[in-house]
Amino acid sequence: MSNVLEQKKQIVQEIADKFTESQTSVVVDYRGLDVSQVTELRKQLREEGIEFHVYKNTMTRRATESVELGELNEVLVGPTAIAFSKDDVVAPARILNNFAKENEELEIKGGVIEGKVASLEQIKELADLPNHEGMVSMLLSVLQAPIRNFAYAVKSVADQKEEQGA
Secondary structure (H helix, E strand, O other): OHHHHHHHHHHHHHHHHHHHHOOEEEEEEOOOOOHHHHHHHHHHHHHOOOEEEEOOHHHHHHHHHHOOOHHHHHHOOOOEEEEEEOOOOOHHHHHHHHHHHHOOOOEEEEEEEOOEEEOHHHHHHHHOOOOHHHHHHHHHHHHHHHHHHHHHHHHHHHHHHHHHHO
């Protein structure tokens, strides 16, 4: 009997560790998805380095209490799966939101963003942000704009002088 209790304690600790180590955790209701849909979802998440697990809600509640994320307990009802991402803050929200658009059975319930409990609306806002590469690209574009505009101005002045001289 104590062996079972010990296993449950290990699972609760594992869940708690995943919540603390992850930058983003997204809680979803997967009720109604068939095996092929869940397999496709897991494949998409795995490609981005995201762990996707189904845990018993009672164990997840104990884990959230131990890491002071008790506010998350109100969404831990019914069939629940959690996507954990250690590296990319945006990826789990983006992938799950896009998958939910294609498969109405998947429902995002809420999650945790950088240690703070997030609502469904916050998760959806996060999903609309570009990924890391997209943000870097936008930043570089903004940084290059003044130099590019200066180059156009110099070229324009040079062209004017050339026309006046000709």
